[in-house]
Amino acid sequence: MGPTTPDWLALPEDEFQKQYRPARNLTPGYLHRTLVRALGLAVATVPADEALKQKPLVLDLASPLPPRLRFYVYQATQHASERQQGTYKIQLTSGVPAKTPVAHGAIPRQGAKPVRAKSVRLYFDRAENVRPILMGYHPDWNLFILWDADLHDLGKGFSYSKNVQAPPEIVGKALARGIAQGTRKLQTQGLMETIIAVRPRRLAEALKLRIRLSNDAMVEGLF
Template sequence: MGSTTPGWLTLPEDEFQERYRPARNATSGYLHRVLIRALGPGVAALPSDDALTRKPLILDLASPLPPRLRFYVYQATQHPSERQQGTFKIQLSVGVTRDGQPASPKEKRRWFDRADNIRPIAMGYHPDWNLFILWDADLHDMNGGFTFSKNVQTPPEIVWAALAKDISHGSRRLRGGLTETIVAARPHRLVEALNLRIDLSNEVMCEGLF
């Protein structure tokens, strides 16, 4: 990271949450700061304050992570009204058109941005549980893309296992017969979880689904 370290990066966790966690819905600025704090020395260069407020966030990273990743970080929530009780979810709202232009809310379909060959990471963070959930971005915008505010879900047992063991992964059936493997992890295991997420996504691509 750069020579000037911002104060939010070195605050004790309780103090950081007290100062930066919004009273209601998590902002991009908060979620991105949580992400960077979790990655620690895995972040090679800090983004600007302006970049922290915008989704997605591109980060320059250090080994063993890829040099750059594009993070779509949303607040993960749990709703009893979901078809599977206790399911955790995020709602995808940001993407680009098929030709790579920013998609407005009026666009019916959108895709994760892969400009400059930077891999997108679809991620949720649950502030109450202090836990990250990582979905397979490739599966959620393959072919026809995704709709605005699309629900992306994970079974609760994957989350509970991560809370108990710090990191976990498990499968969920998607429409069309595909199976998605989802990864969940506490912040101190996030680098490991990201590499696992990437390996699992690469395996799916090698199986010829794309």
């Protein structure tokens, strides 16, 4: 990472949480610092503080990960009121609009700014062919959940504040084993999504798996 490694990156975990974890809703700055800390040496260049405040976060990465990935990281919460009790979920509040629906995998307008208009359908930004990664982070369990971004903006994109969910058993297995995967049927598309949950120390491994599974689904024509 070089000689300009920021102090927060070297803090012991308890000190980092004490200094940077917000009392209530998690901020992009906290989530992105947690992401960079988890990836460790897989991060080729640590972003500046201002970049860490923005969503999504583009990271330059080291092999065997892709050179760049675009991370959409949200706070994952657990709700007893969901249809499946204990389900973990995030709410999608960032994306770029398209004037007209685009084919899956197409790149939205270059340089398009994120919007929050509830009437606009959104897509994950794929500018400069940088793959989007959709993630949730649960701070109490210190655990990441990785969904298939390609599935969630398929076709006409997604609505602002759309819920994305993960069954509790996937999270439970990851807490015990370090990494786990499982499937969930998407109600709107009727497709099966593979979801990965992972401890921070195995996040780079989970990212490689996430990319492979997403690519396999596209090649096999599952969506």
